[in-house]
Amino acid sequence: MSLSLHTLKPSKGSKHTTKRLGRGNASGKGSYSTKGIKGQRARQGGRKGLVQFGVKHFVARLPKVRGFQSFKPITQVVSLNDLAVFKNGATVTVNALKQRGLITSTTLPVKLIGVGKLKVSLQVDLPRLSSGARAAIIKAGGSIKA
Secondary structure (H helix, E strand, O other): OOOOHHHOOOOOOOOOOOOOOOOOHHHOOOOOOOOOOOOHHHOOOOOOOOOOOOHHHHHHHOOOOOOOOOOOOOOEEEEHHHHHHOOOOOEEOHHHHHHOOOOOOOOOOEEEEOOOOOOOOOEEOOOEEOHHHHHHHHHOOOEEOO
């Protein structure tokens, strides 16, 4: 059977009739129609603007964290001191930093900053470097790929 507009049907179990309220006791939801006995909410149009909440409900509706939340990913920072775990001539990549435990995620952006001194020459293949880190890598005899 081909799929076309006149053969479309909803999936089994997705459509069902809603329970009709207030149609007598034999309907299963008779008498008070699930609204309880009397009171504002039992009546027609009840609960519109007349319900007063306590302080707890007011506080619960407030957002927990106030202020601006940026959608930009948090940059993971690696300093030159952290690169001491690499041997002379090693290639520093995002995956290599993750294996050494210097960063937590390979999907978040990584930036190498020039804090500290670099004692080994390395081949750095990272997308973001500070100008101080770039100068220190070249001074130590290393190279920058990216």
